Amino acid sequence: MPRIQQLSASVVNKIAAGEVIERPASVVKELLENSIDAGATRVDVRLEAGGRELIRVTDNGCGIEADDLMLAVSNHATSKIVSADDLFEVATMGFRGEALASIAEVSRTLLRTRTAESASGSELRVNGGVAEPVVPAGCPVGTTIEVRDLFFNTPVRQRFLRSPQTEIGHATEAFVRIALAHPEVHCRLEHGQREVHDLPPTDDWRVRIAALFGDELADALIEVESVDPPISLKGYAANPQYSRANNRLQYLFLNGRNIRDRALQHALGEAYRGLLLTGRYPICFLRFDMPANLADVNVHPTKLEVRFQDGGRLYSQLLSTLRTKFLSSDLRAGPGGQGVSPTCEEDLAASGTSSIVEWAKDQLTQRRFDSASAPSPSMRPVGEPLVMHRLPQPFRPFPEAGGVRPMPRAEEVSAEGGADDIADAAANLQAAAVVRESGAKAIQLHNRYLIVETEHGMEIIDQHALHERILYEQIRAKVAAGQLESQSLLVPEPVDLAADEAAAVLEHRELLKKLGVAVEPFGGDTVLVSSYPAMLANLPPREVLGEVVDRLMSSDRLPEATDLLDELLHTVACKAAVKYGDRLTSEEITALLDHRHLTENHHHCPHGRPTALVFSCDDLDKQFKRI
Secondary structure, three states: OOOOOOOOHHHHHHHHHHHHOOOHHHHHHHHHHHHHHOOOOEEEEEEEHHHOOEEEEEEOOOOOOHHHHHHHOOOOOOOOOOOHHHHHOOOOOOOOOOHHHHHHHOOEEEEEEEOOOOOOEEEEEEEOOEEOOOEEEOOOOEEEEEEEOOOOOOHHHHHOOOOHHHHHHHHHHHHHHHHHHOOOOEEEEEEOOEEEEEEOOOOOHHHHHHHHHOHHHHHOEEEEEEEEOOEEEEEEEEOOOOOEOOOOOEEEEEOOEEEEOHHHHHHHHHHOOOOOOOOOEOOEEEEEEOOHHHEEOOOOOOOOEOEEOOHHHHHHHHHHHHHHHHHOEOOOEOOOOOOEOOOHHHHHHHHOOOOHHHHHHHHHHHHOOOOOOOOOOOOOOOOOOOHHHHOOOOOOOOOOOOOOOOOOOHHHOOOOOHHHHHHHHHHHHHHHHHHHHOOOOEEEEOOOEEEEEEOOEEEEEEHHHHHHHHHHHHHHHHHHHOOOOEEEEEEEEEEEOOHHHHHHHHHOHHHHHHOOOEEEEEEOOEEEEEEEEHHHOOOOHHHHHHHHHHHHHOOOOOOOHHHHHHHHHHHHHHHHOOOOOOOOOHHHHHHHHHHHOOOOOOOEOOOOOEOEEEEEHHHHHHHOOOO
């Protein structure tokens, strides 16, 4: 039986280094955090070979006393906490006292530092955990730390390092996260002979964001702010026009510390639900400030993960803040998609509420489909339902008079019928003028898009996407109130499914019933459809259930009931909406445009596609080279 023995300090430090120092980016992060804690107003970072050969961090902070240098590279030695109680009120970036010891154990490290009270500085060299005597050195106030030959004495760890290009990418990301959290600090990064970033101090966070990610993204940011004492939330969320295929541009900061939190990332996804396409992730830069005792940052050595005392409260605050802001913002795609929506006053008037915040909060209550409350006034259709809601009849073609006929395509103009086609085109333009004079201000293009004149330019609307959004919100409101119309079949229709599909359908019978789809077992892998939504009466029940099955089987895990219901609502709305290529009468066009202002979000369809593109007169003038 092996005997238990005390590990040496060198082994302990190497174990700690394995937890804290994963790659050069980890060193950059730890040293930058120490510089911020030292009160630095300027920090310069220089890397060679992606940080494998050299990492140098120089700051103008308070420096380290000569007598404390040996302790600085000792395990669990720190000036930032004194007792165990301090761990629950950590107000500094670093506090564990193991970063410098871990770095010095697996590299050749040099510390050169001077305090403002000292006439000269001090220098300490540590090679693989073996420290040399402290010697005097000339240097300015502050601290310089050089880390060379990272993992030189742990070749196994060194083999896991990637190419210099990969490592500089990770190191730059670590630098960016610190620089974003502290815009008041002048931060500079060099790699080899190239300057990567030079970020002057600023009191405007958007300026720091623009310097790192470009003016285009910075201009598309929507400012958000909320206070729920003692927690405050400030920052920016990007217009849905800007998204990523991953969540790497979701920057969350807690009391100046960059964090990762799955619950908050989920809240972001919920806030953007219906605004982004599947597989796209929102972009945000958000800062949370709260008393230090409300969050435990001592969860992991890297300090990226935190544990909140009341995570649910933070989740709700983030979700409601973003949704409230989005509901009062113009999120239409195009150059003009910023600021308060021009229809906001109409929405308020329709809802009967006195402020946009009250109205937005009313809208947020509709996001829970299992709510028994009636839909809010602004969600409820005003007057008769949308005229195009009348499906199953096919849409009427444009009438010979009083409507707008589609413009003929070039290939449709024959030599024999050229004159007639030209006459038709002229008649179409005249009809369009009539439509404008009647107040509709819209014409249909290729049976796909609606062109609308606006105060400052024009708007091109995707007729299917807009109608899908309108129907989705109408159906959602009816489902919440239990008022969705269903159509019973005189003879239930059997539908054959695969075994797993039949099981999924029968398992979610109650959920499907909310959508007006009633199913019963019929034996084997066959189910009976006895009713389905009235608005889909022109579709065979087999097709309707097929769409439902696809949604049920599309996830690797059992979906949440609310998420599944939301997906099924998307399907029903998509099936019931006008199609790409359907001709609309002038009355239907008018009804479609009138109903879009009664929706919670008419800027995007339920799948996240924009319903309209906006072009200002300036945009058009630029295209025609007039400016």
